[in-house]
Amino acid sequence: MTYLSNIVRSPGDPKIIRSGPSSLGTADRLARALGWFSIGLGLMELIAPHRITRTLGMEGQESLIRAYGAREIGSGILSLSIDKQVGLWSRVAGDGLDVATVMPAMRDDNPKRDNVGLALAMLLGVMALDVIAAQSVTSRHSRGSRQWRDYSDRSGFPRGIESARSQAHRRPGSRHEGPGIAAVH
């Protein structure tokens, strides 16, 4: 990308020789990957729900799969945004919903029972990844403890606030010249 963007730069502008460490952490990159995965899966659920229901022996639930597809896309967009914690935790909740929906298809009379088992294993694996990502991102980006530094000694006025307030009255031509004007509140 930087190679392409260099085309529009002035010849003298700095060009990258060697890239250094990024502000993106491992957790952020995992969130990004899960976001794109979510959008991809969501699109598949929206476009081809019949293939999914046939594979799992869940015919007749196409509308529900489409709704889950929309949910996946929403979670994906959130996971790719700066509010990625919300997106990832919504993915965890969605994983729970997916497992609850697929579980009844594990019944003995379902000829696609093996596929359902595989799908459940995949769902649980992705769920574990989502939980790890959500926890890591939350811990990396939260403000942390409730303790904060008190800056009440930083007025910025070396001579004190009262002296600063009086500056406006001292300046020649100031609208603050002369005796104080009573408040009109």
Next chain:
Amino acid sequence: MRALVWHGKEDIRCDQVTDPGIEEPRDAIVKVTACAICGSDLHLFHNLIPAMLPGDVIGHEFMGEVVEVGPGVNGKLRKGERIVVPFTIFCGECEQCRRKNFSCCERTNRNRKLAEATFGHPIAGLFGYTHLTGGYPGGQAEYVRVPYADTTHIKVPDSLTDEQALFLGDIFPTGWQAAVQCDIEPTDTVAIWGCGPVGQMAIRSAILLGARQVIAIDCIPERLSMAEAGGAIPINFEEESVIERLNELTDNKGPEKCIDCVGMESHVSMSQPDTIYDRAKQMLMMENDRPHVLREMIYVIRPAGTISIPGVYSGFSDKIPLGQAMNKGLTWRMGQTHVNRWTDDLTRRIEEGEIDPSFVITHTVGLEEGPEMYKIFRDKQDSCIKVVLKPGQEVTIQ
């Protein structure tokens, strides 16, 4: 040299890049001794400002030593001089510059056609910002090429430290211009939304300009403590109603002057449904800005009051109640800062000890720690309010 480079959303890296050189006669090369991360850099970090390209060197608040000058600088700047570089690049000769509207300079935006298509008319070139404002490489680097250097500089008196002078390039004149634009009267209440670095400077500026009462609105305790230290009455909007408290402090009449130091990324809160609506629209690229603060200001301000906007907005904003604003007869003042219009006066005020802008610095680190500091500053971790980066120094002072 090393520089902080934008690679995409939330992806800033400290890269090894080629050194800048003199390209035009009026250029100078500055060796950066100190630079800062500005709140508006976070809009780039979040990829909310259009026309950024991977590989852009960022940073627009910096100072240093002149190490090379072009033949067109004509002695107005010499090697070895210490300067602060204003974030707005200006020629000093066009009609706008003659009127001291430096951020509207007609010549310095080198992507003139792109700017005309976007804004209707070009605005000045800015360092380390979008290609809509020229795409000039920024100052979070070891060296910077300063175009139009014979005018685009502020000479630093020997008596001032880097920390005292650095913010003359952006946040101090930005807060100052925001307060000046309010035409503060001695009877005025000035309400300031956002206690980040620009908000802190606006608070001090309103005090110096003689406001009767200054009120600061935020939800971060350390920022509110710094605001209170500067003479403001704090309102924590997560603990009390802004509108009720402002009315209480102004005998139910509302503040005469309101300053928006928040801009396009207002805080998202469950108790304010419009902020959630804005965030959702911004995420879906249906709206550029989250203008909750503007809505609140228009509602609470006293009729015939003035709204001043130094906070950055990037494009389209939704649900701005212009009907309220029109019927209340409000005056709106806004814009990028005409930095050098104010800096002679502000430099003198620092020299005379009226104000010391270094109070706002909470973190000083080396350039290579810049990417991590973007995250810390954005996430408001470690009570971070203002980060200063020192290229060429391995420092971690807090």
